[in-house]
Amino acid sequence: MKEGKSSVVEQPARKRLLSSRQQQAAVSILRTTDYLRRFCSRVFDRHGVTSQQYNVLRILRGAGPAGLPTLDIAERMIEQTPGITRLVDRLEAKKLVRRERPSDDRRQVLCYVTKAGLDLLSELDTPVRNKANEALRMLSDSELAELIRLLDRVRSGP
Amino acid sequence: MKEGKSSVVEQPARKRLLSSRQQQAAVSILRTTDYLRRFCSRVFDRHGVTSQQYNVLRILRGAGPAGLPTLDIAERMIEQTPGITRLVDRLEAKKLVRRERPSDDRRQVLCYVTKAGLDLLSELDTPVRNKANEALRMLSDSELAELIRLLDRVRSGP
């Protein structure tokens, strides 16, 4: 056995080395994201999609039957990605998304969720919500509200 | 110009669609991580390392001259990765890290930061701290403390 090897979640000793409180906070945010991802990854894996693909599907569901141009999807994503074309390519290959070039502006490509995509989403809705609830069960409702407030404030920065 | 297209940072309309407060919080955390990454990416790019490579270097600096076995690095990383071997491969190729198989346990591979690695780290220390300070400048000191407390609590979950 190694000497006092701390768990994955906490490294109190290392925290000392972070020179500013802002850096501590940044690391906390990054670690928590990783924690959330590990929590949800099993759900996505089981259904054969990545979290980014799931995100695209949700955006397209939110956009409704009018569809959404490719780059508008990219803009709304949680994680900004320049690889939106191929992300949608993969979803199209799985028949979860359909694309169409409208005649009024032939530069655009409108994307729509298919029936299969909507079905997949509704299969995922409950497990995803459950995982989020589980992952954040340590916080009370008012703590969640406070956390959301603080994070939204952070991003309102630039 | 498109009708009322909202900015990248905020989509208040979509928030309504998230069915639980836990999901709202999860999305806030994920979005904030993406925000932080974009903030720092220029600094890392400029010095030819990825944020994960930087993380490895910092861990090795923290480990001191005793070095650290490969998988112990993986355990301490902010973002857990199964690709630690090749991550260290790349750092070794850049001469920022050195590896050695000790004779007392020839299964292990001990990793050390080189002088070049330490030099790179000290070049990065200030810009990284500045970026973190800038990214989180919207929060007061006590808000930062509260944010850290909440996030640590989240991760103490499982």
Added chain:
DNA sequence: CCAATATAGTTGACAGATCAACTGTTGACT
């Protein structure tokens, strides 16, 4: 109307991540 510029998205080349199967090493138990 035509060139110049801007917009929307695609493509190729390459770096990085992921998963499972594998090698070499050590410790434990007959």
Added chain:
DNA sequence: AGTCAACAGTTGATCTGTCAACTATATTGG
């Protein structure tokens, strides 16, 4: 001593992400 399981890490196959250069369409100014 000999087998077996556990450990530490590597490797190959495959997928995904990223950046820059490119195509096609639309808009704008002369």
